[in-house]
Amino acid sequence: MNSEIFVNDLIQWNSNKGDNSLIxxxxxxxxxxxxxxxxxxxxxxxxxRSCPVKDIKEALKCQEVSxxxxxxxxxxxxxxxxxxxxxxxxxNAWKIISSLVIQEPDIYYRHLRGxxxxxxxxxxxxxxxxxxxxxxxxxxxxxxxWQRGKNKNALLPDYNNSGGKGKRRQAGxxxxxxxxxxxxxxxxxxxxxxxxxxxxxxxxxINKFYRTKTKNSLMTTYKLMIKDYYAEEYRFDENHVKTSIxxxxxKRPTFTQFRYWYETENSNLEKTITTxxxxxxxxxxxxxxxxTSKQETIGPGSRxxxxxxxxxxxxxxxxxxxxxxxxxxxxVVIDVFSRMIVGVYVGLEGPSWLGAMMALANAATNKVxxxxxxxxxxxxxxxxxxxIPECILGDRGELVGMTVETMIPNLFIRVENAASxxxxxxxxxxxxxxxxxxxxxxxxxxxxxxxFRQRGATDYRLDSRLDIxxxxxxxxxxxxxxxxxxxxxxxxxxxxxxxDVAPIPIELWNWGIKNRSGKLRTINENIIxxxxxxxxxxxxxxxxxxxxxxxxxxxxxxxxxxxxKARSKLLSREEKSLKIAYDPRQMDFIYLPSPDGRDFxxxxxxxxxxxxxxxxxxxxxxxxxxxxxQQQKREGEQxxxxxxxxxxIESIARRAEQKTEKYQDKKQSNLQKTSGIxxxxxxxxxxxxxxxxxxxxxxxxSSHSDKKEVIRPSKSTESIEPDYLDLxxxxxxxxxxxx
Numbered sequence: 001m002n003s004e005i006f007v008n009d010l011i012q013w014n015s016n017k018g019d020n021s022l023i024x025x026x027x028x029x030x031x032x033x034x035x036x037x038x039x040x041x042x043x044x045x046x047x048x049r050s051c052p053v054k055d056i057k058e059a060l061k062c063q064e065v066s067x068x069x070x071x072x073x074x075x076x077x078x079x080x081x082x083x084x085x086x087x088x089x090x091x092n093a094w095k096i097i098s099s100l101v102i103q104e105p106d107i108y109y110r111h112l113r114g115x116x117x118x119x120x121x122x123x124x125x126x127x128x129x130x131x132x133x134x135x136x137x138x139x140x141x142x143x144x145x146w147q148r149g150k151n152k153n154a155l156l157p158d159y160n161n162s163g164g165k166g167k168r169r170q171a172g173x174x175x176x177x178x179x180x181x182x183x184x185x186x187x188x189x190x191x192x193x194x195x196x197x198x199x200x201x202x203x204x205x206i207n208k209f210y211r212t213k214t215k216n217s218l219m220t221t222y223k224l225m226i227k228d229y230y231a232e233e234y235r236f237d238e239n240h241v242k243t244s245i246x247x248x249x250x251k252r253p254t255f256t257q258f259r260y261w262y263e264t265e266n267s268n269l270e271k272t273i274t275t276x277x278x279x280x281x282x283x284x285x286x287x288x289x290x291x292t293s294k295q296e297t298i299g300p301g302s303r304x305x306x307x308x309x310x311x312x313x314x315x316x317x318x319x320x321x322x323x324x325x326x327x328x329x330x331x332v333v334i335d336v337f338s339r340m341i342v343g344v345y346v347g348l349e350g351p352s353w354l355g356a357m358m359a360l361a362n363a364a365t366n367k368v369x370x371x372x373x374x375x376x377x378x379x380x381x382x383x384x385x386x387x388i389p390e391c392i393l394g395d396r397g398e399l400v401g402m403t404v405e406t407m408i409p410n411l412f413i414r415v416e417n418a419a420s421x422x423x424x425x426x427x428x429x430x431x432x433x434x435x436x437x438x439x440x441x442x443x444x445x446x447x448x449x450x451x452f453r454q455r456g457a458t459d460y461r462l463d464s465r466l467d468i469x470x471x472x473x474x475x476x477x478x479x480x481x482x483x484x485x486x487x488x489x490x491x492x493x494x495x496x497x498x499x500d501v502a503p504i505p506i507e508l509w510n511w512g513i514k515n516r517s518g519k520l521r522t523i524n525e526n527i528i529x530x531x532x533x534x535x536x537x538x539x540x541x542x543x544x545x546x547x548x549x550x551x552x553x554x555x556x557x558x559x560x561x562x563x564x565k566a567r568s569k570l571l572s573r574e575e576k577s578l579k580i581a582y583d584p585r586q587m588d589f590i591y592l593p594s595p596d597g598r599d600f601x602x603x604x605x606x607x608x609x610x611x612x613x614x615x616x617x618x619x620x621x622x623x624x625x626x627x628x629x630q631q632q633k634r635e636g637e638q639x640x641x642x643x644x645x646x647x648x649i650e651s652i653a654r655r656a657e658q659k660t661e662k663y664q665d666k667k668q669s670n671l672q673k674t675s676g677i678x679x680x681x682x683x684x685x686x687x688x689x690x691x692x693x694x695x696x697x698x699x700x701x702s703s704h705s706d707k708k709e710v711i712r713p714s715k716s717t718e719s720i721e722p723d724y725l726d727l728x729x730x731x732x733x734x735x736x737x738x739x
Contacts, residue, residue, distance in 0.1 A: 003057040003060040003061050004057075004513060005026055005029070005036065005053065005056055005057065005060075006026070006029075006387065006520050006521055006522050007026055007027065007028065007029060007150070007519070007520070007521045008025065008026065008027075008071075008149060008150060008521040008522055008523060009025070009026045009067055009522055010023055010024070010025055010026075010041065010067065010068035010071060011023070011024050011025075011026065011038065011056065011065050011066075011067065011068075012065060012066050012067075012068050013059075013064070013065050014063070014064055014065060014066065022040060023040070023041050023042065023068065024038035024039060024040055024041065025038065025039055025041050025146065025147065025149075026038055026056075027039050027048050027108070027146050027150060028048075028104050028105055028108060029053065030105065031298050031299060031516055032515070033053055033514060033515060033516070034052065034053055034054075035050055035051075035052060035053065035105075036050070036051055036052075036053050036056060037049065037050050037051075037105065037108045038050075038051055039143075039146045039147060040147075041072070041073060041147045041148075042147075043143065043147070044143075045143075046143075047108070047110070047113070047139075047143075048108045048146060050108070069524065070524060071149060071523070071524060071527075073147060073148035073149055073154070074148075074149055074523065074524060074527050075153065075156075076527060076530045076531060076593050076594070076599075076600065077153045077156070078535075078579070078593065082156070083159075086156055086157060086159060089155075089156070089157050090152065090153065090155045090156045090157075093141045093144075093155040094152050094155055096120065096124060096133070096137070096138055096141055097120075097138065097141045097142055097145060097155075099120060100116055100117070100120060100138075100142065101142070101145055101150070103116060107142075117135055117138050117139070118135075120133075120138060121133045121135065121138065141155060149412075149523075150412055151411060151412035152412065175190050175191055175192070175193060176193055177191075189248065189249050189250020189251075190250055191250060191254065192250070192251060192252070192253065194253055194257055194261065198253055199261060199265075201225065201229045202225070202258060202261050202262070202265075204229075205221055205222075205224065205225035205228075205229070206221065206262065206266065208224075209221040209224045209225065210272075210276070211271075211272060211275035211276060212275070212276065213276070213278075215276050215277070218258075218259060218262065219255060222255045222258045222259075225258070226246060226252060227244050227246075228244070230246055230247050230251075230252040230253075231244035231245055231246055231247065232245055232246070232247045233245045269286075269561045269564050269565060269568070269570075270286075270561065270564065273286050273564075273568070286564050286567055286568050288542065288544075288558070288561070288562075288563030288564050288567070297336050297337040298337070298516055298519060299337055299512040299513075299515070299516025299519060300335050300337050300338055300340070300387075300509055300512040300513055300516070300519065300520055301335065301337075301387055301388075301389040301390055301519035301520030301521070302336065302337055302389070302390055302391065302519045303335075303336045303337075303389060303390070303391045303392070303393055303416075304333050304334065304335055304336070304342065304343075304360075304363065304389040304391070304392050304393065305333070305334045305336055305392075305393045305394070306331065306332070306333045306334075306343075306356055306359060306360065306392060306393070306394050307331070307332065307394065308329055308330065308331045308332075308351040308355060308356070308359075309329070309330055309351075310327050310328075310329055310330075310351075311327055311328050311329070311330050311346075311471070312327070313327060313328070313464075313466070313471065314326060314327055314460060314461045314463075314464040315327070315328055315464055315466055315467055315468055315471060316464045316465065316466065316467055317467065317619060317622055318467040318468060318469060318615065318616070318619055319615060319619040319622065319623055320622075320623075320626070321467070323622065323626075324461055324462075324464050325348065325468075325618070325622060326348070328346055328347060328348060328468060328471060329345075329346070329347060329348060329349065329351055329355055330344070330345070330346050330475060331343075331344065331345040331346075331351075331355050331356060331358065331359035332344055332359070332479075333359050333360065333362070333363045335385075335389070335505075335509065336393070337508070337512055337516070338505050338506075338508035338509040338512055339487055339490065339505045339508065340385060340483055340505040340506060340508070340509045341479045341482055341483055341505070342363045342385035342387075343359045343360060343361075343362040343363025343364075343365075343385070344359060344362055344472075344475060344476070344479060345358040345359035345362055346468060346471060346472040346475055347468065347584065347585065347616070347618065348468070348618045349584060349618075354534055354584075356394065357532040357533070357534070358532070358583075358584070358585070360388075360392070360532055361528055361529050361532040361533070363385065363386075363387075363388070363389075364386055364387060364388050364523065364525065364528040365386060365525060365528070365529075366380075366386050366525065367380070367382075367383035367384075367385060367386065368380055368383075371383070371476060374469060374472055374473040374476060375473070376473065376476055376477070376480075378480065382480065382483075382484070382506075383479075383480065383483065383506075384506075384509070384510075385509070386522070386525070387520040387521060387522055388411055388413060388520075388521050388522075388523060388528065389413065389519065389520065389521075390413070390414060390519040390521075391413065391414040391415070391416055392413055392414070392415050392416070393416045394415070394416075411523065411528070411531060468616065468618070482505065483504075483505045483506050484504065484505075484506055485504060486502060486503055486504050487503045487504065487505065490503040490508075495515070496508075496511065499511065499515075526600065529581075529583070530581055530591060530593060530600055533581040533582060533583055533591070534581070534582065534584065535579055535580065535581050535582075536579075536580060536582070537577055537578065537579060537580070538552075538577075538578045538579075538580045538590065539576050539577060539578065540557070540562050540563070540565075540566050540571060540575070540576045540577075540578060541563070541566050541576075542563050542564075542566045542567035543563070543606075544557075544563065544606050545557065545562075545578065545580075545590070545603055547580060547582070547590060548617075548620060548621075548624070549620075549624055550587065550605060550612050550620070551605070551606045552589075552590050552603035552604060552605055552606065553603060553604060553606050554592065554601045554602060554603040554604070555601070556592070556601045557603075578592060579592075579593070580592055580603070581593060581600075582617070584616060584617035584618065585616050585617075586614075586616070587605070587612055587615055587616065587617055587620055588604065588605050588612075588613055588614065589602055589603060589604055589605070590603045591603065611623075
């Protein structure tokens with residue numbers, strides 16, 4: 001088991017008593033890697049406690065404690081999905097404790113914490129005259145912040161637990177729901193609460209009137225139910241017809257109540273449609289169609305630097321290798337302390353925030369599995385980077401204007417932009433780009449030289465041979481080389497020299513983890529990706545979840561019969577629209593974040609769309625654009641063909657009219673013209689049989705010059721047997737003539 005610990009790790013203390021084990025979050029580690037503070041994630045009182053790092057590591061080795069992979073408090077939050085009240089409560093709580101949580105480690109010590117809290121209360125009450133702030137409120141927000149992952153969104157209220165969704169409410173004496181506007185009128189009344197007796201009547205009525213071959217609507221079913229089961233007496237009219245006298249309106253259920261019960265209790269759409277239409281009609285019409293500089297960093301993770309460049313090489317499409325798709329964008333994320341390259345992204349997106357997000361997601365991804373995607377086998381020790389930092393530094397490009405509150409509130413990462421006096425920060429990545437170009441230029445076809453676009457120079461675009469995956473593979477190999485080789489310009493401090501640490505990025509990284517850790521944090525990889533992946537709208541159709549002409553399916557969609565409902569037109573426009581997250585580099589899957597932000601549904605491509613399998617979003621976009629271009633090119637030719645077809649049809653019809661007009665007898669009535677259709681059809685059929693009859697030629701005789709003459713019986717040949725066919729024909733003609 002890995003005994004290294006990081007901020008935000010969850011430690012579960014194993015208990016032999018059979019009760020619930022204690023789970024604590026590591027909220028802070030000192031830069032000497034000696035003392036850590038832990039806090040119970042389920043505590044309602046108390047504060048973080050200190051513990052020697054060596055004791056935790058020893059307990060991990062002895063398996064007295066274990067690390068939890070899944071954080072029960074992590075939620076995937078989409079800012080636009082939050083209500084104004086939720087944002088207000090979160091932001092107000094953040095205003096109170098934002099100045100406290102950064103005062104580490106003072107806030108964790110009892111003799112310092114009280115003074116800090118009192119100062120915050122005093123500042124708050126001075127700023128907001130007339131408002132009081134209690135200490136218990138401050139401590140409540142602090143506990144919530146520490147328990148739920150040390151990010152701003154930890155302060156959100158748990159509204160997703162409110163309302164008892166899916167639970168049946170117990171009826172009392174008071175009428176539930178919205179009061180009726182005209183309840184004081186005797187013809188309307190206040191209404192009733194639905195009881196179990198009413199529900200039983202509802203079930204009977206559904207089976208009796210709705211799930212039948214008559215296909216009654218839900219409204220008709222409701223009226224029939226009221227007639228049969230909510231009548232106080234019956235009477236007979238003068239024709240002895242039995243009619244029902246209904247109970248007063250305030251004592252019977254409304255159609256809204258009946259429909260609500262039906263929608264909540266009858267979720268089996270297949271059963272309902274099958275009983276109304278039959279299994280064959282259901283299968284036919286309703287089933288789903290499936291298919292900074294080092295001096296300002298403490299250790300690894302104190303600051304990551306990110307930058308992008310457009311590579312000096314032209315690539316071809318992976319989908320169609322005779323397509324030249326231009327120059328790729330390369331994003332690199334470097335740990336400033338160790339010069340370790342912790343993340344990379346190669347694609348066609350950017351330079352933009354989307355590309356930066358992809359690179360940051362890669363920085364928090366396990367590199368063993370990442371390299372396996374490009375058939376590169378490494379061990380975790382060769383590239384042990386799968387963390388998020390305390391700070392990200394970028395240039396004044398894609399990160400300009402981004403703040404802690406608006407960029408990644410769930411991850412609690414500080415964003416900095418290099419100013420004019422901090423050009424040395426950005427130089428780290430730019431220097432690495434130059435090294436990449438120098439190393440790969442001599443070997444790659446399509447690489448741009450200094451004479452590009454000069455008169456008489458070679459057009460390097462025509463030399464393109466590599467696709468994005470192959471170029472990414474080369475970039476990964478250069479990164480592995482960089483991380484394991486000595487840096488020419490790295491000033492080691494006295495402690496590094498004393499420990500004889502070589503100026504090699506991976507050596508500096510490992511040394512920093514043991515001696516200068518505390519800034520790296522681990523978060524579930526799926527949570528990282530879902531927070532950073534781009535999102536777009538998809539649509540539920542009868543063929544699947546449609547996104548960019550691709551169709552996906554998931555277990556939730558099958559269980560809840562989304563596609564059957566779409567085909568049966570039971571989904572509104574809003575219900576058909578879905579917000580999905582996707583990875584532009586791999587379109588085999590898309591993801592549906594759950595409403596509570598703690599889970600997701602993974603959707604897979606449906607089999608008929610295998611042409612999109614293992615393709616990037618860029619390959620898909622190029623394919624769709626190419627097909628659209630070809631379609632537009634063919635439209636002119638197709639239109640001409642259609643016009644030619646129309647002309648030919650008109651010519652044939654005109655010729656037929658002229659030919660038939662010669663034989664029209666103006667003296668015949670319409671009745672005379674239509675009376676002999678059956679006999680005319682029989683005569684025409686007999687003549688057509690002679691024309692259409694098969695007359696097979698002997699293929700063997702065609703190779704000989706002398707053909708054998710087929711001997712046919714002479715009509716004059718006398719025969720004792722009568723010609724029965726001739727007799728039958730004679731009788732038929734006599735009947736036709738009326739003899």
